[in-house]
Amino acid sequence: MRVGVLVLGFLTWVILLGISSAQPITELLKEYEEASELYRKTRKESLGHVIIFRREDLERMQAYRLADVLRSLRFFTLSNNRFGILTLNEYGGQTPIPKHIRLYINDHEVSSLHTGSPFLVWENFPIDIVEHIEIYQGIGAIELGNEPATLILKIYTKEPARENARTLRGSLTSRRGYGGVFYSAEEVSSSFSYIFLISDGSDNRKNYTLGGQKLSRDAFYRYAFLGLYFERAKLELGYGFVKKKPFMGFALDGVAEEGYTKAEDIYLSLTAYLSKDRSMKAVFSIDNHRRKHYEKSSSGLFIPVFFDPDPLKNPKDFYENAFFNKVDLYLSKEFRSKENKLLTAVSYKLYNSNIDSRRYTRLNGDVVNVGSTVPFNRQEIYSLILEDQLSLSERNLLIGGIKIDKYYRNGGFEDFLEYIVRAGYISVINENLSVKGFISKSYIPPYFYDTEISGRDLDPMEIPFSVSVEGMLKYGRLNLSLGGSYVRVEKAIVPDSMGLLTNSDRTIEAKPVFLSLDYLFSERGKLSAGVSSFIDPDVKTSPTFGGFVRVLASIRRFDLFSELVYRNGYTFRGKRVSDGYDLSAGVSYRIWKDLSVKLKGENLLGKASETPYLIYQTGDVVSFPVSERTLYLSVDWVF
Amino acid sequence: MRKVLLGLLVALIAFGAPVGGKSPEELEARILEKIFTDLIGKERVRVLILGDKERTVSKRLRIFSEKIDQVGSCEDADIVLLAGRLKDGLPEVCGDKPLFSLRREDVFKFESCVGAFYWKKGRPNILLIRERLEERKLYLPPEYNRYMESFRSLSLRSGGGM
Numbered sequence: 001m002r003v004g005v006l007v008l009g010f011l012t013w014v015i016l017l018g019i020s021s022a023q024p025i026t027e028l029l030k031e032y033e034e035a036s037e038l039y040r041k042t043r044k045e046s047l048g049h050v051i052i053f054r055r056e057d058l059e060r061m062q063a064y065r066l067a068d069v070l071r072s073l074r075f076f077t078l079s080n081n082r083f084g085i086l087t088l089n090e091y092g093g094q095t096p097i098p099k100h101i102r103l104y105i106n107d108h109e110v111s112s113l114h115t116g117s118p119f120l121v122w123e124n125f126p127i128d129i130v131e132h133i134e135i136y137q138g139i140g141a142i143e144l145g146n147e148p149a150t151l152i153l154k155i156y157t158k159e160p161a162r163e164n165a166r167t168l169r170g171s172l173t174s175r176r177g178y179g180g181v182f183y184s185a186e187e188v189s190s191s192f193s194y195i196f197l198i199s200d201g202s203d204n205r206k207n208y209t210l211g212g213q214k215l216s217r218d219a220f221y222r223y224a225f226l227g228l229y230f231e232r233a234k235l236e237l238g239y240g241f242v243k244k245k246p247f248m249g250f251a252l253d254g255v256a257e258e259g260y261t262k263a264e265d266i267y268l269s270l271t272a273y274l275s276k277d278r279s280m281k282a283v284f285s286i287d288n289h290r291r292k293h294y295e296k297s298s299s300g301l302f303i304p305v306f307f308d309p310d311p312l313k314n315p316k317d318f319y320e321n322a323f324f325n326k327v328d329l330y331l332s333k334e335f336r337s338k339e340n341k342l343l344t345a346v347s348y349k350l351y352n353s354n355i356d357s358r359r360y361t362r363l364n365g366d367v368v369n370v371g372s373t374v375p376f377n378r379q380e381i382y383s384l385i386l387e388d389q390l391s392l393s394e395r396n397l398l399i400g401g402i403k404i405d406k407y408y409r410n411g412g413f414e415d416f417l418e419y420i421v422r423a424g425y426i427s428v429i430n431e432n433l434s435v436k437g438f439i440s441k442s443y444i445p446p447y448f449y450d451t452e453i454s455g456r457d458l459d460p461m462e463i464p465f466s467v468s469v470e471g472m473l474k475y476g477r478l479n480l481s482l483g484g485s486y487v488r489v490e491k492a493i494v495p496d497s498m499g500l501l502t503n504s505d506r507t508i509e510a511k512p513v514f515l516s517l518d519y520l521f522s523e524r525g526k527l528s529a530g531v532s533s534f535i536d537p538d539v540k541t542s543p544t545f546g547g548f549v550r551v552l553a554s555i556r557r558f559d560l561f562s563e564l565v566y567r568n569g570y571t572f573r574g575k576r577v578s579d580g581y582d583l584s585a586g587v588s589y590r591i592w593k594d595l596s597v598k599l600k601g602e603n604l605l606g607k608a609s610e611t612p613y614l615i616y617q618t619g620d621v622v623s624f625p626v627s628e629r630t631l632y633l634s635v636d637w638v639f
Numbered sequence: 640m641r642k643v644l645l646g647l648l649v650a651l652i653a654f655g656a657p658v659g660g661k662s663p664e665e666l667e668a669r670i671l672e673k674i675f676t677d678l679i680g681k682e683r684v685r686v687l688i689l690g691d692k693e694r695t696v697s698k699r700l701r702i703f704s705e706k707i708d709q710v711g712s713c714e715d716a717d718i719v720l721l722a723g724r725l726k727d728g729l730p731e732v733c734g735d736k737p738l739f740s741l742r743r744e745d746v747f748k749f750e751s752c753v754g755a756f757y758w759k760k761g762r763p764n765i766l767l768i769r770e771r772l773e774e775r776k777l778y779l780p781p782e783y784n785r786y787m788e789s790f791r792s793l794s795l796r797s798g799g800g801m
Binding site for chain 1: 661662663666667669670673674677691692695723724742743757758759760761762763765782783785786
């Protein structure tokens, strides 16, 4: 009987194969489109546990900025910090500046040279130009030669050879915001192609009133991007500008009455492939970041490093103008054989910080010019990277890597040597089942902002041990992932009783678990859902459990989407913050092949998870969502 | 019945998705092969490849297509495939041969261009020009109907350009 079953199975397989070779042209074209998707080339399973937003998903979700895809991200709650800047609060905690998150535009890291967070400038970078987004949750990923991270966001711009078009988008929001994006991408010849983007917009949010005063976090932004691609080299130029209202700022009463944050990033990245098979690569990049901040509050400002026991000596306004730059050199060589891939790389990074002006006015009227609060303003990092991927068999991959970073710092700050070690295992048990797991040791260094705002040297935050596993099951049109991890953190950089950052002597443990699924319920209909939680979290000052459901569908000329994101309620300094239900939905209609009109709404129920803020003066807590109910109307024209 | 179901299960689990796993390069070659054999109506088609991507495309078709015979001149070709830009223009002897391009704009550039297979807005497209196919008495099965366009409506929509 067993032989009979096998023969029958084999015959079915042969029949299916036979059918495939006589595929109609439409099917063949669809298969070609799917097989050609860029993420299949760029996705690096070895970097960690990956979530991918494909182009089709991004288009149907009407994703215009990063927040649109980060809202549902497991283990995090989308929030704004006191300055109204996007952040991701890890379950249970408050993370005003997410310096452990790295954002890449293609292969270039754009995280802030000042704070380490990428969001101040790049929050509104138009997703229009993006082919797909890869989100890696993996501590100690080293293959990219990046600064240490626990979360890597990689956005890939569209491939010019597949675009051959110009696109114009205009958007208006129900809160009087607007956005305009133009991009052009084209393959000019077999050895040259380009992509070019400019965009401009305003991100208007609802204003609140606190103690009779207006609280605003409206922002204007502008971006440009140019990518020139040659046979053996590529050059990319990125520019981002933002001007924001200061929201609560440092104000004691929670309202920065006047002020702004202006920030500007510009970078140039040049990559040369030194060998024909592209196994040897040299990258040179320069980044420049400029940041101006001014704020004023008649109640006074609480800036821990300038705090004085005499209330009249505390600031009522504060101004700073600072410049930062970075030079990065990276050289890598990959040695490939049938069973093995060894990556070797060296890199050199030079960071400079220049405080052009920093002053504040005391409540008693005295003006104090402070300049730098620490003598440390220059840092060099020499890195050595080795990563080996060994195929034990066709279906089993073993990964081992080490990155050694030597930091040289000026101003009498201590030099240090840190390393990341990582081992991983990926096994494709059969076509339907695969597992992967990683063990690593890593760290997160302090950034200029951390030492400046604290006026003292800080040690890196250590992640001495983390382990993660994920199982993936494919059953017909259903993809299911189940995973969990354990992370131990020591010397976390946290505020002390005076608000100055310091290395904590407490050990923090996190035990995240998740379950997620994708189900194709029709040819162009997809259901995604997931739940995630921290088991027995150390702190509970933000949600510790969340989930989402997203439906994407296309019917004739309509594209539809709806997404509900849930985060559980919690208590922050005695204030109860309710469960959050963030409902977004959208519809697009193709008037002609190249012209679409789109309508989208976010926080439609008005019940999205809120972020709590402490009012220093009174000890009260207020809470606001990232955005209130907002509608977006957009027109998209391809020509 | 149980045996049939078990057999199906074995086929599905052991071989996963047997139709999957083809590379984009192979599928690209298969698509061109299918269009050309259907267009010319022969089991094997003689194709001349021109353009600055000639080497890449020629290599792919050699590896993945059994039904395309590459030839060195227009006289010997059933159809001319334009792969990329033409540095020195189209050779005169190719004037009466049907052209098929990997760039959409060639449809507007060459009157003998009967269709194109190209990427636009991140998606692969097939375009076939109805009048030109009819003129040359090239008939395609109904599965191609959705890719047929009349040149007149196409140039009106594209403003005569791209």
